[in-house]
Amino acid sequence: MLKKYKRVDPEPKVSTVPVTPATTVDRTIIGDQIFIEGVIRGKEDLLIEGSVKGSIELSTHHLTIGSKGQVNAEVHAANVTIGGKLVGNVNATGRVEITKAADFNGEIKAKSISVEDGAYLKAVIELEREPMKKVAHPEKPEEKAPSVPAKETPAPAGMDTKRI
16 A cells, blocks of 8 residues: 655745746746656646756746746747747746846747747747727829820821811
8 A cells, every 4th residue: 555645845845936826827837857848738837947858838837847847848828938948949928027037039920929038049039019990091193193285197199177
């Protein structure tokens, strides 16, 4: 029979990632001693302090890579906060935040991005914009060339060129 033991550390480890009300609700934490290789899919916020290699799919939730996090992955999430090391592509439907402790190398596609001073960033960034409404420009009336009297062609010999 297996018994479940709870290990008590004399000093709890505290992440340097700021905790906001949005990150305190239903969040899974991958600790700094955990190594995962493969696909991670979820329907709640995720904090990574350990190592992950593969892909991460949190289509409607927030991914946070903590200061100790080491991630080499293709990321699809609603919002992403990078506080550790991330190598790979990020596709966010919302915002990507890169903190001053971050080390990011890859591509970002998001609606908005913020980068704190001091962060290492080597990236291709594509920001999505809201569809623009076409503004109808009033058409200019066609400019007419000044009227020039038409040149009369000479009449063949023997014909009268008078007009009545």
